[in-house]
Amino acid sequence: MNMKYDNNVKLMKGNEALAEAAIRAEIDGYFGYPITPQSEILEYLSKNFNEEDGVVLQAESEIAAINMVYGAAGSGKRVMTSTSSPGMSLMLEGISYITAAQLPCLLVNVSRGGPGLGTIQPSQADYFQSTKGGGHGDYRLIVLAPNSVQEMADFVFDAIYLAEKYRNPALILSDGTLGQMMEKVRLPEKGSLPKSIPEWAAKGKIKNKERNIIYTSAVDPTVMENLNKELQNKYALLQQEVRYELSQIEDAEILIVAFGLSARICSKAQEMANDNGLSVGLLRPITLYPFPSDTIYKLAQKVQAILVVELSAGQMVEDVKLVVNGSCPVFFHGRMGGEVPTPDEIFFELKKITDKQAVKN
Amino acid sequence: MINKCEIEDLELVYEKPKTLTDTPMHYCPGCGHGVINKLIMEVIDELKIQDKTVGVAPVGCAVFEYRYMDIDMIEAPHGRASAVATGVKRVNPDKYVFSYQGDGDLAAIGTSETIHTVNRGENILMLFINNAIYGMTGGQMAPTTLIGQKTSTSPFGRSVKNNGFPLNITELISKLDGAFYVTRHSVHKPNSVRKLKKAIQKSFEYQKENKGTCFIEVISNCPAGWGMTPLKSNEWLEENLIPKYPLGDIKVPTKN
Ligand SMILES: Cc1ncc(C[n+]2csc(CCOP(=O)(O)OP(=O)(O)O)c2C)c(N)n1
Ligand code: SF4
Ligand SMILES: [Mg+2]
Numbered sequence: 001m002n003m004k005y006d007n008n009v010k011l012m013k014g015n016e017a018l019a020e021a022a023i024r025a026e027i028d029g030y031f032g033y034p035i036t037p038q039s040e041i042l043e044y045l046s047k048n049f050n051e052e053d054g055v056v057l058q059a060e061s062e063i064a065a066i067n068m069v070y071g072a073a074g075s076g077k078r079v080m081t082s083t084s085s086p087g088m089s090l091m092l093e094g095i096s097y098i099t100a101a102q103l104p105c106l107l108v109n110v111s112r113g114g115p116g117l118g119t120i121q122p123s124q125a126d127y128f129q130s131t132k133g134g135g136h137g138d139y140r141l142i143v144l145a146p147n148s149v150q151e152m153a154d155f156v157f158d159a160i161y162l163a164e165k166y167r168n169p170a171l172i173l174s175d176g177t178l179g180q181m182m183e184k185v186r187l188p189e190k191g192s193l194p195k196s197i198p199e200w201a202a203k204g205k206i207k208n209k210e211r212n213i214i215y216t217s218a219v220d221p222t223v224m225e226n227l228n229k230e231l232q233n234k235y236a237l238l239q240q241e242v243r244y245e246l247s248q249i250e251d252a253e254i255l256i257v258a259f260g261l262s263a264r265i266c267s268k269a270q271e272m273a274n275d276n277g278l279s280v281g282l283l284r285p286i287t288l289y290p291f292p293s294d295t296i297y298k299l300a301q302k303v304q305a306i307l308v309v310e311l312s313a314g315q316m317v318e319d320v321k322l323v324v325n326g327s328c329p330v331f332f333h334g335r336m337g338g339e340v341p342t343p344d345e346i347f348f349e350l351k352k353i354t355d356k357q358a359v360k361n
Numbered sequence: 362m363i364n365k366c367e368i369e370d371l372e373l374v375y376e377k378p379k380t381l382t383d384t385p386m387h388y389c390p391g392c393g394h395g396v397i398n399k400l401i402m403e404v405i406d407e408l409k410i411q412d413k414t415v416g417v418a419p420v421g422c423a424v425f426e427y428r429y430m431d432i433d434m435i436e437a438p439h440g441r442a443s444a445v446a447t448g449v450k451r452v453n454p455d456k457y458v459f460s461y462q463g464d465g466d467l468a469a470i471g472t473s474e475t476i477h478t479v480n481r482g483e484n485i486l487m488l489f490i491n492n493a494i495y496g497m498t499g500g501q502m503a504p505t506t507l508i509g510q511k512t513s514t515s516p517f518g519r520s521v522k523n524n525g526f527p528l529n530i531t532e533l534i535s536k537l538d539g540a541f542y543v544t545r546h547s548v549h550k551p552n553s554v555r556k557l558k559k560a561i562q563k564s565f566e567y568q569k570e571n572k573g574t575c576f577i578e579v580i581s582n583c584p585a586g587w588g589m590t591p592l593k594s595n596e597w598l599e600e601n602l603i604p605k606y607p608l609g610d611i612k613v614p615t616k617n
Contacts, residue, residue: 071448202433215436
């Protein structure tokens with residue numbers, strides 16, 4: 001992908017930057033239903049999307065919205081939806097179908113505290129739902145986790161690029177804070193993502209060619225297992241797209257693993273810790289699926305301990321433990337339901353770990 | 362398929378539509394779905410819109426109709442065909458789009474999508490196949506099942522006390538401003554088949570003119586689910602279903 005950027009620096013909300021990026025990524029359609037903290041996406045598009053360029057439609061529910069995405073994506077168009085946690089739960093059946101039919105589309109979850117109706121504050125408790133499939137059947141989403149307004153915009157392009165490359169939905173897993181906060185952003189320019197109508201699209205049968213059928217069912221389990229194998233092969237290939245960010249990992253004694261908003265808070269705590277004589281590195285997974293397993297494993301051989309910080313009761317920490325496989329102790333600190341840890345809180349956790357490790361040594 | 366040359370000397374009086382594939386249909390003998398599938402393809406043939414049409418199949422007995430229809434198609438999740446069709450049409454306004462759904466699909470699990478698709482006046486054709494039962498899953502009660510009608514989940518007959526009243530969703534949606542043409546037909550007699558074909562034709566013509574939602578209910582039989590012979594099922598349909606769901610136009614476009 002050849003990204004070109006606007007020279008102007010703008011001050012924008014995360015949700016609005018994402019919506020503007022969607023226009024610049026030349027989507028043909030957006031279908032969605034209002035829910036805080038992401039309604040600005042639908043609002044911004046309703047106001048700023050040019051009718052000649054496609055459609056912005058407020059659906060009657062998230063169920064309808066995701067099925068509109070399914071139909072439009074099935075016809076080969078570049079389409080998206082966005083929602084927040086409860087809405088994501090409603091979309092899961094449709095997402096399972098879209099994945100089975102191997103259609104590209106962009107999904108956005110500006111997640112909030114749960115379970116239930118929960119809060120409108122930020123949360124990362126949809127990690128399992130996002131990275132393990134979520135709906136029924138053996139499928140995965142490509143999952144990108146931004147940690148700034150800039151990345152809210154950039155990842156629209158990355159997600160669409162990957163979705164179309166692998167014919168699989170790609171999800172931007174954001175949260176209420178990233179959606180609502182304002183930051184400086186340089187927006188990608190139109191034309192960075194070429195598009196064409198794919199040959200598999202159901203958009204009217206071409207003469208003397210086989211018709212295109214978008215479907216997800218099979219009577220014969222052998223046929224269904226073969227489709228599953230195809231999906232699994234695709235997910236194996238997808239591993240090459242893994243992305244992460246490292247900071248100060250040379251000589252690090254403790255490694256923090258955190259994504260999105262918590263990675264930002266952790267980077268402040270890391271600074272405090274290193275100023276106080278600790279030696280702390282940070283790994284921020286940018287793709288949550290595929291997961292940076294190899295890198296985490298390698299680092300686990302060098303550090304004394306790992307601290308995973310999440311806005312949840314501990315979900316990604318399970319993946320970290322699986323990868324680390326006992327190579328070093330893995331600690332966890334999390335806040336739930338929309339609460340966010342302070343850098344001090346995390347610094348305190350780091351000190352506790354250092355003390356424990358020192359006793360052991 | 363019979364080879365054309367074998368019947369060369371005979372006069373060709375009837376032919377299956379060219380857009381109907383040679384795949385043997387999976388429907389039970391005497392089932393209305395097959396007739397309706399064929400009629401749609403006849404109209405698509407005659408209007409020469411095979412290359413401009415996208416159909417949306419339901420989850421129900423007609424789930425595999427795309428095996429018989431030689432057009433581009435999408436298989437929707439149960440109940441969501443009209444939302445899927447909305448998605449297709451909104452980003453392909455120059456295409457003809459139709460959805461095809463059973464009573465469970467359109468009038469139970471998909472009620473919300475049905476009402477809102479029509480209410481937005483989506484410029485598509487919605488076909489609603491009402492056989493008063495869930496055919497595909499083995500004959501359970503449908504929202505359109507009649508009071509007293511026995512099904513596998515109303516083994517003593519549908520009761521108002523437990524299950525409420527049969528849902529007449531076609532009359533309901535006909536009241537919405539987005540509905541342009543709403544009509545009810547059946548396929549149990551040659552004459553009714555001809556009328557249904559006309560209605561499908563008209564609907565595609567209205568779609569070309571961007572008129573709004575065209576909605577056709579077809580009262581159909583389910584010999585297997587009802588536990589009747591095809592012949593008996595058509596008699597039962599005429600005596601019981603048609604009085605509750607009377608045939609004919611419900612909303613017709615006003616002149617000018
Ligand atoms: C979410 C979901 N719930 C339930 C089902 C099971 N199911 C498949 S078809 C069907 C009902 C079919 O009845 P109808 O729509 O009337 O179609 P028919 O077979 O009678 O033509 C049901 C309940 C499903 N596939 N998906
Ligand atoms: S079960 Fe009923 S609706 Fe389904 S194919 Fe058989 S007769 Fe037709
Ligand atoms: Mg039925």
